[in-house]
Amino acid sequence: MAGRIRAFDWSQTELGPLDTWPASLCSTVQLMLASPLPMVMLWGRSGYMIYNDAYSIFAGGRHPYLLGAPVEMGWPEVAEFNRHVVDTCLAGGTLSYRNKVLELLRDGVPEDVWLDLYYSPVANDDGKPAGVMAMVVETTEHVISERRRQAAEDAYRADNERVRLALNAGALLGSFVWDIKGNVLSGDERFARTFSYPPEQNLADLPTDIAEAQIHPDDRSWVQEQVNQSVETGDPFNAEYRVLRPDGSYLWVQASGCCEFNEQGEPFRFPGVLIDIHERKTAEESLLKFTRNLEQRVADEVEARLAAEEQLRQSQKLEAIGGLTGGVAHDFNNLLQVIAGNLHLLARHEPDNANVQRRVSASIAAVERGAKLSSQLLAFARRQPLSPAVCDPRQIFDGLGELLQRALGETIQINVSAPDDSWRLYVDRNQLENAILNLAINARDAMQGEGTIGLSAENIVLDRKFCAGKGITAGDYIRVSVTDTGVGMSPQVLAQAFEPFFTTKADGQGTGLGLSMVFGFVKQSGGHIEMSSVVGEGTRVQLYFPRSLRAMPSETPNPDAQQRGGHETILVVEDNEAVRVSAVELLSEEGYQVLTAGNADVAMQMLLDGVTVDLIFTDVVMPGLIKSSDLAAWAKVQTPPVAVLFTSGHTRDIISRNHQLSPDTYLLSKPYGPEALTQMVRTVLNG
CATH class of the missing domain: 3.40.50.2300 (Response regulator)
Incomplete structure (x- = not known):
């Protein structure tokens, strides 16, 4: 930064050339440059910025343009805050902030940034405050980390509470002791309840035959085998089996215990506990059932992945073409604006010249056609600015009815259907109407001006399998369909249908941008588009838009026409x-x-x-x-x-x-x- 400061033309600022700077300013700048902390000097009433290397990192893309710039111009989004800082310190005051949150623009997007800020006045050679020394330390990561730590502690306390409640409620179904010498079984109330002993039964004398009768017939020999092995070898006893419930269903339990031996090495006591494992066993059985068709599932996944990869390749190709067309459309629109503006001015300056008016009108019509072409390019490139709103498909169909019939002609019949309880969608209504109109005109041309076009909307739930590789997530959608009974398309034509400038129409009868525009609009609206076609049978285009849960906007009367000009x-x-x-x-x-x-x-x-x-x-x-x-x-x-x-x-x-x-x-x-x-x-x- 020292090199940049020396190279900067300070004569354009109130500080003047570098060799005229006061000694106090030079020494302060030297101290600042040696500091590893982000520091910036705001000199004079305008707050001309001089800063060190650490501050240049904080400034990001604004460096090196901040050097020598007034602070209010360098950071316009917090100009009022910085004005207060400069005024306070030049009056001899100091300011400090701990974890101060400021909304700064980073890459053009407002973002909350937390900072430790320390401001103090810097005196000139006369000992009067002439500048502000600011120490700026970003603490955003620390603040967010602390919030996450606090959230983790809260979650940890909640988990501990759940564990405590679980232990109190417990999966423990009871404990038991089998007196091997006397062949007497004893247990607590929960154990007796699990094996359906009568309520009046003495807990110190539980008949073993009742407990054995409650065990599932298929599990009895297995349980007895485990008991015998533990008694003979002293190995821990662990057996999972099913116990009959009063309602006739079976409960999965795990019995755990260990045989105790006396000084002579003879088994005399067998204590244990009974644990509820029904939920786990049910889950295991469901998993086993689920994995029995693993090979088929793998085959389905492979097929879905191949389809997703093909979708991705097609999407990447269209995205690359879209980036190019969007840039071309931008420059094209600037040229058209220059032409259009001058044509309109020429028409106003020559109101009585018929030749000028005729030629200007023809030229403006050409500009409008160019603007429409540019708009279609931006729509395909997903670069057109949208103004989405909540709307009902039925309202859109009602509003389009007369326009469609006028555009398609009397020889085309239009069948419209939409459910009475249609879900709402959040889209740019004008663009959706244009998309439907484009598809309807394509359908009319495919039927050579005679036939029936179907226009429908339906509520539909899409699963993850359908959404794989399509850039949308599973959930509720509204499907808008346009169908025709025209000549249809071959697979080769269908594969290129959404590419810009691709058309099967004769020269001069189509730009090849209609379907491209529809594709770009649907994708930009967070939806998905599919087209299916069979040669000789017709074509179906389906537009999928996410369901919106927002409320419909209230109807407001149209404002009166505004006056043409003004004095502002x-x-x-x-x-x-x-x-x-x-x-x-x-x-x-x-x-x-x-x-x-x-x-x-x-x-x-x-x-x-x-x-x-x-x-x-x-x-x-x-x-x-x-x-x-x-x-x-x-x-x-x-x-x-x-x-x-x-x-x-x-x-x-x-x-x-x-x-x-x-x-x-x-x-x-x-x-x-x-x-x-x-x-x-x-x-x-x-x-």
Whole structure:
């Protein structure tokens, strides 16, 4: 770190060139660099950061960009906390925290981190506080370890309590003593009860014939043989056998004891205990029954594994293709946004030029077709941002009925079925409707425009055998099926059906992305898709979605249409200059005051310098130290919070989990037009 500090251009900060630093600062930095503990110096009111090697490890991916940066910009998610630290220490105070929990962004994801923090002022050459020395020791592992240790101790105490209760309740069925010389059997009440002796029977004189009669006929000779061997040799007695119960069933017990001999070496006494082993024997019998068909089970497992490996290979192939197509779609969307934005601006600037309007309309239509193609690519790549909600399959079918009939034509009959007690599912309803529509159109084409399409939903429970190798877990699912009676597919065609750009249609009649999009959407929604087909008989596509136990959302009336423009101030954060310029012009024409920033670093500095805005309109993926998600996290904790609207051609999970947006996250996908931009901006501002 000493080398990095010397190489850094400090003249751009309030500290000035390194050779002008006060002696007090230089000596403090030297002490800090020699320390093995993570330490960071926050110098001046802005808290410019100078730190040692141990702190660079704690900083992770933010190193070396934190060096020389103001602390509030380097750690925007805890800017308020650090502001308090700097103000307190520059006033001469000290602060310390033990196992302080802070929510820090690591790889763009909020994460609780526990820290021991010690802050003290550092004086300049005049003896006045000019900086803050911070010692930062992460204790996350220690805190989690302590919690696990406490949980283990609690579990240990609970186990001890269970053991104590078990001993009190006990599996012990009683004890007995056989007086060999007098052939007299005695025992306690539990022993007598186990062998169904009469309640009034003297416990010191228990007839042996009653006990022998209660033993299962198949076990009597075995028990007697064990008794004789123990009496003759002195070996410990251990015999497992069945005892008749009053209800006619048998109880498995284990009798254990040892023959005692007198001084003359003659057997005279045989004490022992009786233990309940019924549960263990029942389990052993079940296991034996289970393993009798071991060879068949092994064969089934081998077959299932081979099928799972084939599923995995197919999934890996589609995943690799998806990664490529997702990246292409992202760059493609940026290009389309530049084209679309300028076309819309051109149309507005030449309202009376018929030739311009005609050509712009044709070009915008082409852009829309390109956007649809890009959307299908992102759907297959599982990179499209989803907005899932709880819904009922019957509602989806009811809403699709008219649209399907209009899209398929009057010569196609649609049979719809769904149970009255249909389970709920948690999916993006619009995407599911698009998937069903795609499958229905494929079915219509396979039947050459005439026939019957079946659309059904059913509740189904999937076992582990079915789920093996499919990327889903056993449990409750809703199966949505689309069937047709068309020409069907050969096994070779069926094997490639989900691959992007694969189609059996004539040139110009299909992109080969319909089934790919359905495949990607189902997988991204945590489900599974299967297709079966027989040449000349038709095709069945089955979509499996996990059952949701969440409550259905309450119906709310649609809000009134929002006004087109406004007077608010909007900060546009976009690294692509062409996209940024077109967005600024579109917003300016609607009456908004527009500020710009080339990335989130510049935007954050503007905001920390006091620039006031009503909305941050930011691209998701940009270069720089600060991510768009960091910018949004800072905006959320302001008073009042600053509204944020994201835009992207491909979110890369920076603002989403598995590309599923949270309800409070607003995203405008590229390419967008003026109407979509205006409507979304007003929605976010008014929300």
